[in-house]
Amino acid sequence: MQEKLTDYAEIEISRDEIDRALKRAADLIRTRVDYKYILILLFLKRLSDEWKIEYKNAVVKLMQEGLGEEGAKELAKDQSFNRFNYPEKYTWDKLRENINELPIKLSEALKLIAEKNPELLGVVDRLDFLEFTRHKENFEILKQLFELFSGLQLGNASPDVLGDSYEWILRYFAPQKAKEGEVYTPREVVRLLVELLNPQPKDEVYDPAVGSGGMLIASYYHVKER
Numbered sequence: 001m002q003e004k005l006t007d008y009a010e011i012e013i014s015r016d017e018i019d020r021a022l023k024r025a026a027d028l029i030r031t032r033v034d035y036k037y038i039l040i041l042l043f044l045k046r047l048s049d050e051w052k053i054e055y056k057n058a059v060v061k062l063m064q065e066g067l068g069e070e071g072a073k074e075l076a077k078d079q080s081f082n083r084f085n086y087p088e089k090y091t092w093d094k095l096r097e098n099i100n101e102l103p104i105k106l107s108e109a110l111k112l113i114a115e116k117n118p119e120l121l122g123v124v125d126r127l128d129f130l131e132f133t134r135h136k137e138n139f140e141i142l143k144q145l146f147e148l149f150s151g152l153q154l155g156n157a158s159p160d161v162l163g164d165s166y167e168w169i170l171r172y173f174a175p176q177k178a179k180e181g182e183v184y185t186p187r188e189v190v191r192l193l194v195e196l197l198n199p200q201p202k203d204e205v206y207d208p209a210v211g212s213g214g215m216l217i218a219s220y221y222h223v224k225e226r
Contacts, residue, residue, distance in 0.1 A: 012156045018165050021152055026172050028144055033132075035173040037142070039166065040110070040127055041149050044092070046162065047113070047124075049155030051086040058082075085116040096150060099143055103133040163217070170212060185214065194218045 025038045058076035063069060079085050088094075090109035095102065106129040114125035133139040154162070167187065174184035193215065199205050205219040 013153050015161045021148055022165055025145055025148055035169055041145055045149045046154040048092040051082055053155040054082045087112050103129040190214050190218050194222050199223055
Protein backbone atom coordinates (compact mmCIF):
# COMPACT_ATOMS: atom_id res chain seq x y z
CA MET A 1 0.00 0.00 0.00
CA GLN A 2 2.74 2.44 0.97
CA GLU A 3 4.67 2.00 -2.28
CA LYS A 4 1.53 2.50 -4.37
CA LEU A 5 0.60 5.74 -2.61
CA THR A 6 4.12 7.12 -2.84
CA ASP A 7 4.26 6.36 -6.57
CA TYR A 8 1.03 8.30 -7.13
CA ALA A 9 2.39 11.31 -5.25
CA GLU A 10 5.47 11.44 -7.47
CA ILE A 11 3.51 11.82 -10.72
CA GLU A 12 4.26 15.20 -12.28
CA ILE A 13 2.52 16.50 -15.38
CA SER A 14 4.45 18.31 -18.09
CA ARG A 15 3.76 21.76 -19.48
CA ASP A 16 3.15 20.21 -22.92
CA GLU A 17 0.41 17.92 -21.57
CA ILE A 18 -1.46 20.83 -20.01
CA ASP A 19 -0.97 23.00 -23.10
CA ARG A 20 -2.43 20.31 -25.35
CA ALA A 21 -5.47 19.96 -23.11
CA LEU A 22 -6.00 23.73 -22.98
CA LYS A 23 -5.82 24.03 -26.75
CA ARG A 24 -8.47 21.35 -27.09
CA ALA A 25 -10.57 23.09 -24.42
CA ALA A 26 -10.26 26.42 -26.23
CA ASP A 27 -11.30 24.74 -29.46
CA LEU A 28 -14.34 23.25 -27.72
CA ILE A 29 -15.71 26.53 -26.42
CA ARG A 30 -14.44 28.84 -29.19
CA THR A 31 -16.34 32.10 -28.70
CA ARG A 32 -19.58 30.50 -27.53
CA VAL A 33 -18.64 30.12 -23.85
CA ASP A 34 -16.80 32.36 -21.40
CA TYR A 35 -13.21 31.15 -20.99
CA LYS A 36 -13.60 31.48 -17.20
CA TYR A 37 -15.35 28.09 -17.22
CA ILE A 38 -12.09 26.55 -18.40
CA LEU A 39 -10.18 28.32 -15.62
CA ILE A 40 -12.53 27.25 -12.83
CA LEU A 41 -12.50 23.61 -13.96
CA LEU A 42 -8.70 23.67 -14.16
CA PHE A 43 -8.52 25.13 -10.66
CA LEU A 44 -11.03 22.64 -9.24
CA LYS A 45 -9.12 19.71 -10.77
CA ARG A 46 -5.94 21.03 -9.15
CA LEU A 47 -7.62 21.32 -5.73
CA SER A 48 -9.12 17.84 -5.99
CA ASP A 49 -5.89 16.16 -7.15
CA GLU A 50 -3.82 17.97 -4.53
CA TRP A 51 -6.21 16.91 -1.76
CA LYS A 52 -6.08 13.32 -3.00
CA ILE A 53 -2.28 13.21 -2.78
CA GLU A 54 -2.26 14.84 0.66
CA TYR A 55 -4.92 12.42 1.88
CA LYS A 56 -3.11 9.32 0.64
CA ASN A 57 0.22 10.47 2.05
CA ALA A 58 -1.46 11.17 5.39
CA VAL A 59 -2.88 7.63 5.43
CA VAL A 60 0.60 6.20 4.87
CA LYS A 61 2.10 8.40 7.60
CA LEU A 62 -0.58 7.50 10.13
CA MET A 63 -0.26 3.79 9.42
CA GLN A 64 3.51 4.04 9.83
CA GLU A 65 2.82 5.56 13.24
CA GLY A 66 0.81 2.47 14.19
CA LEU A 67 -2.77 3.44 13.37
CA GLY A 68 -5.00 0.83 11.70
CA GLU A 69 -5.95 1.30 8.05
CA GLU A 70 -9.58 2.28 8.67
CA GLY A 71 -8.65 4.68 11.46
CA ALA A 72 -5.90 6.20 9.32
CA LYS A 73 -8.28 6.74 6.39
CA GLU A 74 -10.77 8.53 8.62
CA LEU A 75 -8.22 10.69 10.45
CA ALA A 76 -6.41 11.61 7.21
CA LYS A 77 -9.46 13.68 6.20
CA ASP A 78 -8.71 16.12 9.01
CA GLN A 79 -7.93 19.67 7.86
CA SER A 80 -4.51 19.56 9.56
CA PHE A 81 -3.26 17.19 6.85
CA ASN A 82 -4.49 19.25 3.91
CA ARG A 83 -3.69 22.65 2.45
CA PHE A 84 -7.36 23.32 1.72
CA ASN A 85 -10.50 22.04 3.37
CA TYR A 86 -11.85 19.99 0.48
CA PRO A 87 -15.08 17.98 0.87
CA GLU A 88 -14.36 14.37 -0.06
CA LYS A 89 -17.79 13.79 -1.62
CA TYR A 90 -16.95 16.37 -4.29
CA THR A 91 -13.58 15.02 -5.43
CA TRP A 92 -13.22 14.90 -9.20
CA ASP A 93 -13.72 11.11 -9.38
CA LYS A 94 -16.95 11.32 -7.40
CA LEU A 95 -18.25 14.19 -9.53
CA ARG A 96 -17.53 12.02 -12.55
CA GLU A 97 -19.66 9.12 -11.29
CA ASN A 98 -22.91 10.72 -12.50
CA ILE A 99 -22.15 13.06 -15.36
CA ASN A 100 -25.82 14.03 -15.76
CA GLU A 101 -25.80 15.64 -12.32
CA LEU A 102 -22.60 17.55 -13.06
CA PRO A 103 -24.07 21.10 -13.12
CA ILE A 104 -25.74 20.86 -9.71
CA LYS A 105 -22.85 18.95 -8.13
CA LEU A 106 -20.30 21.47 -9.44
CA SER A 107 -22.39 24.34 -8.08
CA GLU A 108 -22.67 22.63 -4.68
CA ALA A 109 -18.96 21.79 -4.61
CA LEU A 110 -17.75 25.29 -5.45
CA LYS A 111 -20.11 26.92 -2.96
CA LEU A 112 -19.04 24.56 -0.16
CA ILE A 113 -15.32 24.92 -0.94
CA ALA A 114 -15.70 28.72 -0.76
CA GLU A 115 -17.50 28.45 2.58
CA LYS A 116 -14.88 26.12 4.06
CA ASN A 117 -11.93 28.18 2.75
CA PRO A 118 -12.47 31.93 3.25
CA GLU A 119 -9.41 32.73 1.11
CA LEU A 120 -11.23 31.15 -1.86
CA LEU A 121 -14.48 33.04 -1.29
CA GLY A 122 -15.25 35.02 -4.43
CA VAL A 123 -12.67 33.00 -6.36
CA VAL A 124 -14.16 29.54 -6.93
CA ASP A 125 -17.83 30.44 -6.52
CA ARG A 126 -18.14 33.16 -9.15
CA LEU A 127 -19.75 31.08 -11.88
CA ASP A 128 -23.21 29.51 -11.96
CA PHE A 129 -23.03 26.12 -13.69
CA LEU A 130 -26.77 25.57 -13.31
CA GLU A 131 -27.58 28.75 -15.19
CA PHE A 132 -24.85 28.00 -17.72
CA THR A 133 -26.22 24.56 -18.61
CA ARG A 134 -29.82 25.69 -19.12
CA HIS A 135 -28.84 25.55 -22.79
CA LYS A 136 -28.43 21.94 -23.90
CA GLU A 137 -25.48 22.85 -26.11
CA ASN A 138 -23.62 24.27 -23.10
CA PHE A 139 -24.29 21.11 -21.11
CA GLU A 140 -22.62 19.06 -23.84
CA ILE A 141 -19.64 21.44 -23.83
CA LEU A 142 -19.35 21.15 -20.04
CA LYS A 143 -19.35 17.35 -20.19
CA GLN A 144 -16.64 17.37 -22.85
CA LEU A 145 -14.52 19.86 -20.89
CA PHE A 146 -14.92 17.77 -17.74
CA GLU A 147 -13.82 14.59 -19.50
CA LEU A 148 -10.91 16.42 -21.08
CA PHE A 149 -9.58 17.55 -17.70
CA SER A 150 -10.21 14.12 -16.22
CA GLY A 151 -7.12 12.94 -18.09
CA LEU A 152 -4.84 15.42 -16.30
CA GLN A 153 -3.09 14.73 -12.99
CA LEU A 154 -2.58 18.21 -11.54
CA GLY A 155 -1.80 17.42 -7.91
CA ASN A 156 1.94 17.93 -8.29
CA ALA A 157 1.89 20.35 -11.21
CA SER A 158 4.35 23.19 -10.75
CA PRO A 159 2.72 26.51 -9.76
CA ASP A 160 4.74 28.11 -12.56
CA VAL A 161 3.33 25.68 -15.12
CA LEU A 162 -0.21 26.33 -13.90
CA GLY A 163 0.42 30.07 -13.92
CA ASP A 164 1.64 29.90 -17.50
CA SER A 165 -1.44 27.88 -18.43
CA TYR A 166 -3.69 30.51 -16.89
CA GLU A 167 -1.88 33.22 -18.82
CA TRP A 168 -2.09 31.22 -22.06
CA ILE A 169 -5.88 31.16 -21.75
CA LEU A 170 -6.04 34.90 -21.09
CA ARG A 171 -3.77 35.60 -24.06
CA TYR A 172 -5.68 33.25 -26.38
CA PHE A 173 -9.03 34.90 -25.70
CA ALA A 174 -7.65 38.45 -25.42
CA PRO A 175 -8.80 39.62 -28.90
CA GLN A 176 -12.38 38.53 -28.22
CA LYS A 177 -12.41 40.01 -24.72
CA ALA A 178 -10.91 43.29 -25.91
CA LYS A 179 -14.12 43.88 -27.87
CA GLU A 180 -16.02 43.54 -24.59
CA GLY A 181 -13.79 46.04 -22.80
CA GLU A 182 -11.56 43.53 -21.03
CA VAL A 183 -7.86 44.33 -21.36
CA TYR A 184 -4.97 41.86 -21.22
CA THR A 185 -1.46 43.22 -20.69
CA PRO A 186 1.10 41.15 -22.65
CA ARG A 187 3.87 39.58 -20.57
CA GLU A 188 6.51 41.57 -22.49
CA VAL A 189 4.90 44.85 -21.41
CA VAL A 190 4.64 43.66 -17.81
CA ARG A 191 8.32 42.68 -17.84
CA LEU A 192 9.33 46.07 -19.22
CA LEU A 193 7.31 47.96 -16.61
CA VAL A 194 8.78 45.90 -13.78
CA GLU A 195 12.32 46.46 -15.10
CA LEU A 196 11.65 50.23 -15.19
CA LEU A 197 10.18 50.21 -11.69
CA ASN A 198 12.98 47.98 -10.40
CA PRO A 199 11.26 47.19 -7.07
CA GLN A 200 13.55 46.49 -4.10
CA PRO A 201 13.11 44.30 -1.01
CA LYS A 202 10.37 45.66 1.31
CA ASP A 203 9.04 47.99 -1.40
CA GLU A 204 5.27 48.04 -1.96
CA VAL A 205 3.92 47.65 -5.48
CA TYR A 206 0.40 48.84 -6.28
CA ASP A 207 -1.50 47.83 -9.39
CA PRO A 208 -4.74 49.86 -9.57
CA ALA A 209 -6.07 47.80 -12.48
CA VAL A 210 -5.07 44.35 -11.21
CA GLY A 211 -6.71 41.45 -13.03
CA SER A 212 -4.83 38.17 -12.90
CA GLY A 213 -2.09 39.72 -10.73
CA GLY A 214 0.62 39.32 -13.37
CA MET A 215 2.30 42.64 -12.52
CA LEU A 216 2.47 41.80 -8.81
CA ILE A 217 3.77 38.30 -9.45
CA ALA A 218 6.42 39.62 -11.87
CA SER A 219 7.49 42.20 -9.27
CA TYR A 220 7.85 39.47 -6.65
CA TYR A 221 10.05 37.34 -8.90
CA HIS A 222 12.09 40.39 -9.93
CA VAL A 223 13.04 40.98 -6.29
CA LYS A 224 13.51 37.28 -5.53
CA GLU A 225 15.88 36.70 -8.48
CA ARG A 226 18.07 39.65 -7.49
